[in-house]
Amino acid sequence: MSQPLLTVTDLACQYGEYRAVNGVSFTLEEGRIACLLGPSGCGKTTTLRAVAGLEPIQAGHIHIGGEEVARPGYQLAPERRRLGMVFQEHALFPHLTVAENVAFALRRESPAQRHERVTQCLRRVRLEGLDQRYPHELSGGQQQRVALARSLAPRPRLLLLDEPFASLDLDLRRALAEELGDILRQEQVAALMVTHDQEEAFLLADQVGVMRAGTLAQWDSPHRIYHAPSSRFVAEFAGYGTFLRGTVTATSAVNTVLGELRGGPLPWPAGTEVDVLLRPDDLLPDPQGTPLIVEKSLFTGPTILHRLRLPDGGTLLCQTSGRRPPARPGETLSVTMAPEQLVTFPLREDG
Numbered sequence: 001m002s003q004p005l006l007t008v009t010d011l012a013c014q015y016g017e018y019r020a021v022n023g024v025s026f027t028l029e030e031g032r033i034a035c036l037l038g039p040s041g042c043g044k045t046t047t048l049r050a051v052a053g054l055e056p057i058q059a060g061h062i063h064i065g066g067e068e069v070a071r072p073g074y075q076l077a078p079e080r081r082r083l084g085m086v087f088q089e090h091a092l093f094p095h096l097t098v099a100e101n102v103a104f105a106l107r108r109e110s111p112a113q114r115h116e117r118v119t120q121c122l123r124r125v126r127l128e129g130l131d132q133r134y135p136h137e138l139s140g141g142q143q144q145r146v147a148l149a150r151s152l153a154p155r156p157r158l159l160l161l162d163e164p165f166a167s168l169d170l171d172l173r174r175a176l177a178e179e180l181g182d183i184l185r186q187e188q189v190a191a192l193m194v195t196h197d198q199e200e201a202f203l204l205a206d207q208v209g210v211m212r213a214g215t216l217a218q219w220d221s222p223h224r225i226y227h228a229p230s231s232r233f234v235a236e237f238a239g240y241g242t243f244l245r246g247t248v249t250a251t252s253a254v255n256t257v258l259g260e261l262r263g264g265p266l267p268w269p270a271g272t273e274v275d276v277l278l279r280p281d282d283l284l285p286d287p288q289g290t291p292l293i294v295e296k297s298l299f300t301g302p303t304i305l306h307r308l309r310l311p312d313g314g315t316l317l318c319q320t321s322g323r324r325p326p327a328r329p330g331e332t333l334s335v336t337m338a339p340e341q342l343v344t345f346p347l348r349e350d351g
């Protein structure tokens with residue numbers, strides 16, 4: 001395994017008396033992409049700013065490339081951390097052309113080297129031919145590409161991005177998120193990005209950190225965040241899902257109204273009532289399965305999301321292919337469960 005490029009250990013950041021980040025630890029390896037994901041105000045931007053050197057830290061350490069860049073009472077200046085930064089607002093210089101914006105951080109290189117690197121970076125972000133335009137002559141998406149090219153040009157070892165696509169419409173931001181992953185991998189630069197869009201994080205990241213109220217709830221691959229969430233909070237934040245009540249059996253399976261689920265060992269004794277997490281794609285249409293009444297079917301194009309009524313009044317979400325017409329409310333859909341992993345949580349206290 002390669003050496004961690006970024007190590008954040010027990011990080012705490014405070015605004016006055018208010019602890020915005022508390023006990024956050026994670027590592028990011030060379031060339032890998034991570035996203036910090038979480039609801040508004042959970043501390044994502046503060047964590048990113050601490051890594052950037054823009055926020056003092058009250059506890060813990062930050063190491064980049066093995067060098068300690070922050071501890072309580074010490075902060076290496078941002079410009080000495082060899083980082084690139086891209087923020088939500090484009091922050092391009094309006095009076096400079098695209099090429100001049102990208103060349104801005106390359107002042108120490110020879111004109112020939114500068115020209116070559118600017119051309120290479122503009123090709124990377126697919127803006128060849130627009131180098132003599134001014135920022136106001138570009139679309140929002142193109143401006144963000146320039147900002148990206150400009151931050152990549154000096155070959156930072158780590159790129160920090162704070163909601164870089166937030167001002168763009170949904171289709172464009174998803175397309176750019178996917179493309180950003182390709183660009184970062186071609187440039188072999190590691191990146192840490194803040195977003196509150198779960199799909200954007202999943203499209204882009206090797207590792208996702210889900211934050212909650214200043215703490216890191218889970219740091220894991222997108223697949224594990226989705227299929228093996230460590231808490232109900234992560235399960236609910238990481239995409240559609242429903243919970244099916246069941247009882248743990250003596251053989252570490254769970255008995256539910258839809259049948260028995262295996263996949264233990266489970267951390268609960270036999271007889272414990274639990275909620276089993278079921279993602280919409282964990283339920284498969286099956287004529288031999290349990291018939292459930294369709295409450296609603298949402299056609300998205302490639303898929304249909306069905307809300308199915310359980311005998312106890314609860315509901316489950318089931319995803320099917322969009323090739324068939326959506327079911328009408330009141331129709332029956334027979335399903336079986338095939339969860340990727342058996343994920344159980346204690347019953348919610350409020351029932």
Ligand SMILES: Nc1ncnc2c1ncn2[C@@H]1O[C@H](COP(=O)(O)OP(=O)(O)OP(=O)(O)O)[C@@H](O)[C@H]1O
Pocket residue numbers: 015018020038039040041042043044045046047194196
């Ligand atoms: N300069 C500041 N002074 C005081 N409190 C702040 C300051 N900046 C942020 N906070 C508070 O710290 C907490 C974490 O803020 P932060 O910006 O890190 O959250 P976030 O997860 O990035 O949120 P968002 O998704 O809304 O950008 C919030 O409660 C916020 O109100």
